[in-house]
Amino acid sequence: MSYGLFAFGWILLSDKLLFALAGSADIGWLSVVKGLFFVLATDFLLFFALCSVPAGQNIGASAIAQEMGPRRFPVWASYLFALAMSLAVLAASSTLASHFGERSLLLLFMLPVLVSALIGGLGPGLLATAFAAYSLDQTDGVAVRDWAQWGVVAVNGLAVSVLAETLQRSLRKANMQRQLLDSVISGTSDAVFVKDLRGRYLLVNRAAASLVGRQAEDIVGKDDFALFPFGIASAIRRKDRDVLRQEVATHEEQLTVAPGRTLDLLVTKGPVRNTAGHIAGLFGISRDITERKRFERELAQAAVVFDSSHQGIMVVDPGRRITRVNPAFTRITGYAPEDVIGKTPRVLSSGLHGPEFYRQIWACIERDGFWHGEIWNRRKTGEIFAEMLSISAAQGAGGEIEHYIGVFTDISHIKAHEAELERVTHYDLLTGLPNRRLLIDRLNQAMLRTAREGRSLAVCFLDLDGFKEINDLHGAAAGDALLVGVAAHLKSVLRSEDTLARLGGDEFVLLLSHIGSAEHCSTILDRVLEAASRPVPVQDRVLSVTASVGVSLYPDDQADPDLLLRHADQAMCVAKQAGRNRYQLFDPENDRKAHARRLQLGWLRQALEKGEFLLHYQPKVELGGGKLVGAEALLRWHDPRQGLRAPGEFLPFIAGSDLERPLGDWVIGEAVAQAARWFGQGLDLCVSINVSANQLLDGGFHAKMAQVLARHPDLPPHLIELEILESAAIADMEQAIQVMGQCRQLGIRFALDDFGTGYSSLTYLRKLPVQSLKIDQSFVRDMLADPDDLGIVEGVIQLASTFQLESVAEGVETPKHARRLRDMGCHVAQGYGIARPMPADQLPAWAARWQAGDNWLAHGRHMPSEA
Structure with a gap:
């Protein structure tokens, strides 16, 4: 134009x-x-x-x-x-x-x-x-x-x-x-701005306007003093003047854009020149790095925690190779980072755990994302130590495993303390042999095991002949040395499954397990007498004694542990009276008892054939609110000669016999059928069934349970609970775990019965797939009067809580028992204080009365016997 x-x-x-x-x-x-x-x-x-x-x-x-x-x-x-x-x-x-x-x-x-x-x-x-x-x-x-x-x-x-x-x-x-x-400029996420020489904004993009919380048109034409507090604006102006005197510069700075909101910025500034090459203003590019700085600070904090932690920490990549360890790892294991980085954690293996143990650990991590437990590892010096280890899988944003983190604590001192406590509590301080408490525990286990296996147990009470004279003549120190030497000699001739205990003074007890016959027992006792008479060097002399041994055989002698010991003691006195240095069998009238056993088994076999057995059910209720949650099936025999008989009167004859499995199969079939009938009536009760070791470890047990459940397809399998004695599970641990695992896949629950009566409870509890621990009534019955029993009950409840198991108390006879158990955290109770075992057709009516108000646990009312 x-x-x-x-x-x-x-x-x-x-x-x-x-x-x-x-x-x-x-x-x-x-x-x-x-x-x-x-x-x-x-x-x-x-x-x-x-x-x-x-x-x-x-x-x-x-x-x-x-x-x-x-x-x-x-x-x-x-x-x-x-x-x-x-x-x-x-x-x-x-x-x-x-x-x-x-x-x-x-x-x-x-x-x-x-x-x-x-x-x-x-x-x-x-x-x-x-x-x-x-x-x-x-x-x-x-x-x-x-x-x-x-x-x-x-x-x-x-x-x-x-x-x-x-x-x-x-x-x-x-x-x-x-x-x-x-x-x-408008589309970039970085803040871009241009100023003239007077500090006025000539251009700002959306990101720059958003950074200060304003619109772009509100910023253009204004300087920093119109946008920020005086102190901040002055600092910006000083930095701008420095930029105008030099070339492009990049630095980090903090900018408070609003009260309580301070941003970390990465700022690049430089002069803007006109066509003549003269500086006409400056440009700036600011990137918000607040999140990055926060992440860097968190990383720095995590690094401080990692390096200063007293727990050993190792990081393992998905290929299970160590990528990083902290100083505590080196302090505990002795391995420097360069010794282990790039290697697998197997470098720490103690050799005490088999491949299956580690496979289970990794399977648990892959399934649950973590594993926690005790493990034995080896230091660089070769010393084996115990540690409490937690392994967690760290996942990325996409759910993939980025690395594993292992955190462990050296618990060797705890293990040493436990061992010392165990030694003081259960072992004789002089000889290191089991004391009376541990002896009784092992005797109970041995008796249960003997009843299941159908073999004999010999309880041998040994007293040294002439020890008192030696002790008086040579002093207590010589007597103690003699006792230690004799104990070593006796232990050398016993088998690994046998137990040698010292009761005190010169009295010892031998538990000889798996005795096949009296002749077998005699062979072992001959070796015992020979070992007891061996000379023992004591200081500058050699001392020797002989021994008198009394023997009671179980189950020929049908007695409890204390009575068995008394019978053996009586037999030992007979041996001393007969001339010492010999053994004497207690005469329990073996012929009469054997004949009675055979006769009893004949009647019981006929009872099974004629349908004289029946089941009674004892209710189990929650201690927290009194809710009826289950019932235990208890076997009864309707004997035509003596009327209704309790299981204690005939089950010992059945244990280990060829009648044990058929009768057990009948009990399971009848109890499952009754549970199905109750379920059809709207009564959801978990029915507990006692199972013997022989029955559980039978090769076809899992298949039998599957067939029984198949006959009642409407019954939820979790309403069936199998109760096993803890000693039954310990007898063949691997097979028991396998069979129980197969049954768990069917949905069946397991309870460990009479818990606390077995010595190996803590060792094997974590291996068994059980959901409940039943506290033996022998502890519950006297717990209000006996502090030892109360401590055992409380310990079992705490142990169940630790392993996230349900605790069930047997033998609850009074509201005081129930309230004390409830206060200790026990979940479920059964006993005469709640209800006696009753026929199946009476339980629904009892349940209705219980729920309608006859609930002494929920309402605090006393039983009739206390009213």
Whole structure:
């Protein structure tokens, strides 16, 4: 447009000036000179415009900018416009020629050239130029035949077209590149801003505006003092002045954008220069690194915890190779980081655990994400130590395992303390042999095991002959040394399954397990007498004694542990009276008892065939609220000769006999059927069934249970609970675990019966897949009067809680028992204080009365016996 005004003014004014100053004879050549001057002027303007266009533009950026920019008019439309406008001027030229002079008419012919070039560029401008030249030749009444005028039109048309095309391209390119730059600046997540030398913001993007919580239009034109508190603005201004004196610089800074909100920023600032190279302002790019700094601080804190922890920590990659350990790891194990990094944790293996142990650990980690337990490892010195180890799997955002973290504590001192406590509690301090407490415990286990296996147990009471005289003659120290020597000799001739205990003084007890016959027992006792009489070096002399031994055989002698010991003691007295240095069997009238056993088994076999056995059920209730949760199936014999008989009267005869498994199968079938009937009546009770060791360890036990459950498909399997004696599970631990695991897959529950009566309870409890611990009634019955029994009951309850098992107390006879058990955390109770065992058809009515209010646990009422 500027060029059009310039051209119009030049032609009009120059023509008038020529007419005013020159004569008619000079007008022709002056017009030529004027046209040449116009050509030179426009050429100069064209050269200046081309030099002003930035050189070396990025081709890729231009292409992107052109792609982003607005679409031009179609090419054919520009040409059509040039043609139409030129034709219009040509049509009007004859009419207009009478009103305008020759030179003024020249301006009219140049009008299509100028407009077409501005709209369409080079092509339409040249087309309009050609028509303008042609129009000069065709105009009627105007003598335009001067070659100079044609030259003026041609040169000016070409100049205008080229200049317009170049300017259009430059403007489009500059505009599109500006749009591209604006899009990049607006779209970036970094804050971008530009300031002038006075600190006023000339440009801010959305990220910068969001950073300070304002709109961009509210920031542009303002300085930092209008946006931030004075102290912050002053600090920013000082840093800006430092940037203006140097090149681009990057630094971290903190910016408080609102009360209580301070951001960590990574800021890059640099000077902005004008075309003359002078500094005209500065630019800045700020990245919010608050989260990154917080993560770095957390990492630093975690590193401090990792390095300063008193617990050993090791990090293992998914390939189970150690990648990192902390100083406590080195202190505990003796291994430096370079000793173990890149190796597997097997470098710590003590060799005390088999491959299956470690497979179970990793299986637990893969299933649950963690494992926690005790493990024995080996230090670099070769010393084996105990540790409490926790292993956790650390997962990434996608759920994949990134690494495993093992945290452990050296518990060797705890193990040593436990061992010392065990030694003091259960072992004789002088000889290191089991004391009376441990002896009774092992005797109970041995009796139970003997009853299951159908073999004999020999309880041998040994007293040293002449010890009192030696002790009086040589002193207590010599007597103690003699006792230690004799104990070592006796222990050397016993088998691993036998037990040698010292009761005190010169009295010892031997438990000889797995005795097949009296002759077998005699062979062992001969070795015992020989060992007891061996000389013992004591100080500067050699001392020797003999022994008198009394023997009671179980189950020939059907007695409890204390009675068995008394019988053996009585037999020992007989041996002393018979001349010492011998053994004497207690006579329990073996023939009479054997005959009674055979007779009893015959009656019991007939009872099974005739259907004389029946089941009574004793309810089990929650101590917390008195809810009826189950019932234990208890076997009864309706003896035609003596009436209803309790299990203690006939089960000992069945134990270990060929009648044990058939009777056990009948009990299971009947109890499961009754549970199904109750369930059909809407009574959800978990029925507990006692199972013997022989029955549990039978090869087809799992299949039998599956068949029984299949006959009652509507019964949920979890309503069946099998109670096993803890000693039964210990007898063959591996097989017991396998069978119980198979039954657990069927949904059947397990309870460990009479818990606390077995010596190995703590050792094997964590291996057995049980859900409940039943506290033996012998402890519950006297717990209110006997602190030892109370301590055992409380210990079992705490142990059940530790292993997340349900605790069930047997033999609850009074509300005082129930309340004390409840206060200790016991879950379930059964006993005469709640209900006596009853026939199956009576239990629903009892349950209705119990739930309707006859619930002495829930309401605190006393039993009839206490009322």
